[in-house]
Amino acid sequence: MDDPAARSKWQDDLDLIIEAARQAGEVAFSYFGQAPEVWWKNEGSSPVSAADFAANDRLRDILMKARPHYGWLSEETDDDPDRLARETVFVIDPIDGTRAFINGEKTWCVSVAVVHQGRPVAGVLVAPALEEEFWASAEGPSFKNGMPIRVSGGDGSELLIAADESLIKKFDSPFRERVRRIRHVPSLAYRLAMVADSRIDGTVVKRDSHDWDLAAADLILERAGGRLADLDNRPLTYNRKSVNREVLVAGAEHAISSLLPRLLGGTAG
Known part of the structure; x- marks a missing residue:
């Protein structure tokens, strides 16, 4: 991770997943507030909508075409144990916060990560309804809408x-x-x-x-x-x-x- 080639690779992957997440966000947002069809999984405890599947399809089309040698793990795709043999894997939630999404609340996002040897090296969250994007790579700061962000300092009171x-x-x-x-x-x-x-x-x-x-x-x-x-x-x-x-x-x-x-x-x- 310290060599320039590795740094360049993760930046390339970050650029890729940002674009893919934006496109998936556009797909999901086209369903937002439109009462998409909803199904229930995990014995009726977890909702999934037509928007989840459509966003997942867009992500898979873009990402696996660009990186066919990467593994794939997504909430809305049947798990393939082949991913365990891959050094680098896409880890995807096409809509994180589906309950919020189907209830018309804005706090949902498309979540895309590249995981290499067990740790994320590139990650992006796109929240179209809030017009917010967060991203980071393993060798740089975190950004929100292009501006660096930091956690709170805390003064010991609240x-x-x-x-x-x-x-x-x-x-x-x-x-x-x-x-x-x-x-x-x-x-x-x-x-x-x-x-x-x-x-x-x-x-x-x-x-x-x-x-x-x-x-x-x-x-x-x-x-x-x-x-x-x-x-x-x-x-x-x-x-x-x-x-x-x-x-x-x-x-x-x-x-x-x-x-x-x-x-x-x-x-x-």
Whole structure:
């Protein structure tokens, strides 16, 4: 990753996925507010719309034509174990925040990452309804609409986080008084982007998130000075056989150092 050829390669991949995500965003946005057909998967617990499939098709057409030797992992494509043998993989969520999308809420995004040897090296989130784009590569800063972004510094007084109210109620009283909770944002990728953009200090991710929810936003957060970690305080490795995750914590360092000990205390159900 330190040689110029590698740096050039990831920038080329970033340029590719930004363009692909923009096109997929245009496809998805054409369905937004138009009551697209919706189906339910995972025993009726998770919605998927015609817009998800259409955006997924556009992404696959562009990306796999450009990089046919890469693996492919997408929420809306049947998983092919061939990806496990690939050193570099696209990790895709054509619409992260489908519930928001079908309810006419603007906080949804197209999430595209390039993962190399288990870690994201290029990532982009395109939120067409909000006219926002976030992106990063492994060797540069994170950007929102072309401007560099950084996580919050924190002054030790208030901690602004995205987390279930039931979880916050389990925190010790002195800490709970410092915490202010934001209104729920259905898109996990967008919540992580909010941390990267210093709009919130951190978030707790409940178990059963998936790699496609996380990979692009993980890199954007990292290059903005924050972290996404498991409860052992380790970074995530991607392109494993299992794409499901246990409880995670994300934030600026001051938020993680405050949240992690309390989550380890058994408060993260």
